[in-house]
Amino acid sequence: MIKEAIKIQGTKEGLVIVLEEDxxxxxxxxxxxxxxxxxxxxxxxxxxxxxxxxLNVKEEKLQELKDFIFDKYGIExxxxxxxxxxxxxxxxxxxxNGLEEGITKxxxxxxxxxxxxxxxxxxxxxxxxxxGGLVQAAGNxxxxxxxxxxxxxxFTGNKEAVIVASSLRAMxxxxxxxxxxxxxxxxxxxxxxxxxxxxxxxxxxxxxxLNDLW
Amino acid sequence: xxxxxxxxxxxxxxxxxTSTANIGTYLAMKGYxxxxxxxxxxxxxxxxxxxxENRIVYDIVDVVEGQxxxxxxxxxxxxxxxxxxxxxxxxxDKSAVTPEQMQKLIGDLKEEFDYILVDCPAGIEQGFRNAIxxxxxxxxxxxxxxxxxxxxxxxxxLLEAAELHNPKLVINRIKMDMVKRGDMMDIEDIIDIxxxxxLGVIPDDESIIISSNKGEPIVMDERSLAxxxxxxxxxxxxxxNVPLINLDMGNGFMDRLKKLFKLA
Numbered sequence: 279m280i281k282e283a284i285k286i287q288g289t290k291e292g293l294v295i296v297l298e299e300d301x302x303x304x305x306x307x308x309x310x311x312x313x314x315x316x317x318x319x320x321x322x323x324x325x326x327x328x329x330x331x332x333l334n335v336k337e338e339k340l341q342e343l344k345d346f347i348f349d350k351y352g353i354e355x356x357x358x359x360x361x362x363x364x365x366x367x368x369x370x371x372x373x374x375n376g377l378e379e380g381i382t383k384x385x386x387x388x389x390x391x392x393x394x395x396x397x398x399x400x401x402x403x404x405x406x407x408x409x410g411g412l413v414q415a416a417g418n419x420x421x422x423x424x425x426x427x428x429x430x431x432x433f434t435g436n437k438e439a440v441i442v443a444s445s446l447r448a449m450x451x452x453x454x455x456x457x458x459x460x461x462x463x464x465x466x467x468x469x470x471x472x473x474x475x476x477x478x479x480x481x482x483x484x485x486x487x488l489n490d491l492w
Numbered sequence: 493x494x495x496x497x498x499x500x501x502x503x504x505x506x507x508x509x510t511s512t513a514n515i516g517t518y519l520a521m522k523g524y525x526x527x528x529x530x531x532x533x534x535x536x537x538x539x540x541x542x543x544x545e546n547r548i549v550y551d552i553v554d555v556v557e558g559q560x561x562x563x564x565x566x567x568x569x570x571x572x573x574x575x576x577x578x579x580x581x582x583x584x585d586k587s588a589v590t591p592e593q594m595q596k597l598i599g600d601l602k603e604e605f606d607y608i609l610v611d612c613p614a615g616i617e618q619g620f621r622n623a624i625x626x627x628x629x630x631x632x633x634x635x636x637x638x639x640x641x642x643x644x645x646x647x648x649x650l651l652e653a654a655e656l657h658n659p660k661l662v663i664n665r666i667k668m669d670m671v672k673r674g675d676m677m678d679i680e681d682i683i684d685i686x687x688x689x690x691l692g693v694i695p696d697d698e699s700i701i702i703s704s705n706k707g708e709p710i711v712m713d714e715r716s717l718a719x720x721x722x723x724x725x726x727x728x729x730x731x732x733n734v735p736l737i738n739l740d741m742g743n744g745f746m747d748r749l750k751k752l753f754k755l756a
Binding site: 391392393394409410412449450457459460462 | 534535536543545546547548549570582583
């Protein structure tokens, strides 16, 4: 089966054309024109972003193409490099490897009882996580507030993931498939803490003892 | 022979969850194998009252959806052998479970346990229908308020329609001094309206709030009058003949006893 060389996606950037193969300027022009011709009305007045895997053309050639399309159809074209992360998302059975550097979601606000914030990357909560609230990330979890609910870092299987909270009073901590629960006696601390996996168990340490951890 | 008992009320906040925790705990203290089932999906509380909240990994929805085995979801109590909790899910709602699934679940639990206590959510919608599915008996909790009694009456009607006959009544949070002054409905008044057997009367007691917050059922507190009332209630549930304790505040024997202990 021939893979469709040209895909149109509606995104935050407006209409995006994704070209999954290497193209030269002639093919690019042909494809864009074809696509516009096919549904001219749809594109009228729009901004079109073309993402290409690799493009070996000179800047002036590209400008020529842009001008040509703008003059003919009144459509502004942007050509950008396509990055994997724009279309690719880690799936549930794929271990996330972006712990040092990877996609990250910033969640603003309190995660309340019964709410779930799940992300296939690293997760930063700017707010508290209340009892009964659940935060899940394929990568690390950082709570810039009090973590009272359940945090599950590295849920796709990465045991290197960590959980950090300004105040760690979690009901349960989970990293990959390891679970630990809060002690029954309440001995909550007021300083920031970090939870990591050591020898198959989750341990919690103050953030200022980092040298012992790495 | 094992038995499934649903604890329901219609109205919210009258003490279903507290009663479930205490009845279940005392049954376990007496040596029975007991499973507490929280059917209040989305607004679970029984785990908190039992002090088992931080142990939840799987819940009732995971069980009915086949995400885990029943045994994995059952949380063993930290104090009593033979006492287990099947928690509700917090991130879902009542429609995540059907009455048919509940029936099967209760049936499975019956193979393992002597008593299955089902904590019913407030209301008469799907949560209620789920909770009563599979139950053999019902305990109705009410407080001496007109609105709570009205709702209890409605529930009794619905239980009859669902072929759950002979529910037992628990009057919770009674204040004898207010009854004496004529400011609160009397036990007689309530029985008069509802016309079902009285299983027990639980006095209003501040220590219940403390025990719920601590996650320690009040029946574990030897000194509590409410705890004693729950124990008597359980005895009656088991078919033993126990008279109602004297709840008269001021000069009752129990009251004097209580005062004595508090001084000690």
